Amino acid sequence: MSATSAATDDTAIRLLRKHLGERLIVAGDGAFAGARRVWNAAVTSRPAVIARCADAAEVSLAVSAAADAGLPLSVRAGGHDWAGRALRDGGLVVDLTGMRGAHVDTAARTVTVGGGATAADLLAVTTPHGLVAATGVVSSVGMAGLTTVGGYGGLIGRAGLALDNLLDADVVLADGSTVKAGPDGDSELWWALRGGGGNFGVVTRLRYRLHELPAVLAGMLMFPFEESAAVLAGYAEIVAEAPDELTVMCGFLPGPDGRALPFLCPFWSSGDLAAGERAVARLRSLGHPIVDQVGPVPYPAALAMFDGNISDRNSYLLRSRWFPEMSPIAADALIAGAAALPSPYSALIVNRFHGAAARVDPAATAFALRTPHQVAEVIAVWTPGETPERHRAWAGSVVTALDPIALPGGYPNLLGPEEDERARASYGANLDRLLRAKRRYDPGNVFASAVPALIG
Structure with a gap:
């Protein structure tokens, strides 16, 4: 770092310190390691300054200070982006974690x-x-x-x-x-x-x-691995004709012995719980569940099912594909991936896009893919001390097997920085308008670490 840039950084730090006090954290502070940490241990970026803002005025001050100092800028809101784009080496983090009202x-x-x-x-x-x-x-x-x-x-x-x-x-x-x-x-x-x-x-x-929605009928059904093909085939038939009120996730999660097991996770979002029970019974009949934990619960409790799958000690890599339906090719790719699961923490999760979301005009928002589809999350997880190579190879093999049926682009929140071209392709006919908006609102690409990168 040159003497001039160091002096500029010091000026920015003094300005922000005046307004933020101890909520401005710089490298070397005792609180820095904790403030820098995100849930994915594979993220090792080290910003220079973390500005924990309390309101929009402080955010504005931090953005301007970073620009004046020539510091790379990033934004940490929930901090859940797996690729760690909330942190940039040597940059200033606008940290919103205190703005949770x-x-x-x-x-x-x-x-x-x-x-x-x-x-x-x-x-x-x-x-x-x-x-x-x-x-x-x-x-x-x-x-x-x-x-x-x-x-x-x-x-x-x-x-x-x-x-x-x-x-x-x-x-x-x-x-x-x-x-x-x-x-x-x-x-x-x-x-x-x-x-x-x-x-x-x-x-x-x-x-x-x-x-x-006072309660949602939701929970987890898990089946023996040997029933994988039947479960996924039945799932495909059911969701193809499912009403808006029934959304079903599927995929493979580690079972008690670490082996991947096929799962179905229904969400029934209507007050007619009797109809929901009939829908769940049909899902249950696709095999012989070894885990059957579906019932009416408050919506937050339904979300808590997946909270425990994340440990901030572990390292994570995600790969993803969009595909139209759970076809035999898709099912075979997922089953083969599950059979080769590289760790007892890795998983394959498939979300469904349908109903109200699919009836929105593709031009009404920047999000363009409005036809019913599936989005696969291939989640590779390894523990401290392990090398990532075989986990990366596994994730790559699963999405490669899905490529013959994959739709153009992909869900940007699940794609990595090296997949920005794929992310931009997901906007289809909306991309040109989106790029014009980028040039209008951020012509200097201050928010270069955003998901996804928009250039052109």
């Missing part, structure tokens, strides 16, 4: 959350009123990162993607100004924000539509 308006059936709020933060204030929002399937995931790229979840059939339920948002732009993105504010930014990720600014506030 949530306020519910029961009369309007809306909820407003801070830019660092997780699904758990949101649901904590809505569930007592029998109201829920469309979220992902893990309660620790940040709502901003989830929403601005998509938001597949258990309510997708009934309520759509998380981004389909975003009513408006406050965004700090690259020049430090704050705008309201929404139908009554900056409508072009609102369009781009719903699918284009964090490419346009720092989202400091989000407001969502809520849905009445």
